[in-house]
Amino acid sequence: MNLDLRDFRVFPVDLTIESEADAQEYELQGITVRDLMTVKMNIHKVKEEYYCQGMVRLPVEEECSRCLNLFDAELSGDFSFIVKTGSPEVDAATVAEDEMIYINTHEPVIELTDTIRQSLVLAIPMKPLCSEDCRGLCPNCGANLNEETCECRLEDTDERWDGLKDLLE
Numbered sequence: 001m002n003l004d005l006r007d008f009r010v011f012p013v014d015l016t017i018e019s020e021a022d023a024q025e026y027e028l029q030g031i032t033v034r035d036l037m038t039v040k041m042n043i044h045k046v047k048e049e050y051y052c053q054g055m056v057r058l059p060v061e062e063e064c065s066r067c068l069n070l071f072d073a074e075l076s077g078d079f080s081f082i083v084k085t086g087s088p089e090v091d092a093a094t095v096a097e098d099e100m101i102y103i104n105t106h107e108p109v110i111e112l113t114d115t116i117r118q119s120l121v122l123a124i125p126m127k128p129l130c131s132e133d134c135r136g137l138c139p140n141c142g143a144n145l146n147e148e149t150c151e152c153r154l155e156d157t158d159e160r161w162d163g164l165k166d167l168l169e
Ligand SMILES: [Zn+2]
Pocket: 064, 065, 066, 067, 068, 069, 129, 130, 131, 134, 135, 136
């Protein structure tokens, strides 16, 4: 996804881009995209520098790490960078300084895909949950305990005591 800053005559610019997003392009493993990606950006220009702040939202489907059901979720993240133009010899060099990303370029055209990818990948939860109190699957019979109770549950030992059992053995 390219952004050509020469397209804008007047700054600051507020802009919203909606586009199709491909889970593979953005390296979103185990994620299914279910709607358009929305990117919002705010761009200020000071002399030859463009200060860009943005956020991305992507409606997705994740798999619950406890009950393995698919559920609707949204990945969202922020990003910001500064684009410096004016040195004709640089093509596009990216420098990170104090958590600020500088992009030096002679043509103010920015490739946004990498930036967006980083924000989205960071937004993926380590353990997605369909709900905070998802009861998961019975480790014994595999029943989804959100939807049913099973017989074996009663016989299970309380796993909080397992650590103690190990100590005693
Ligand atoms: Zn669940």
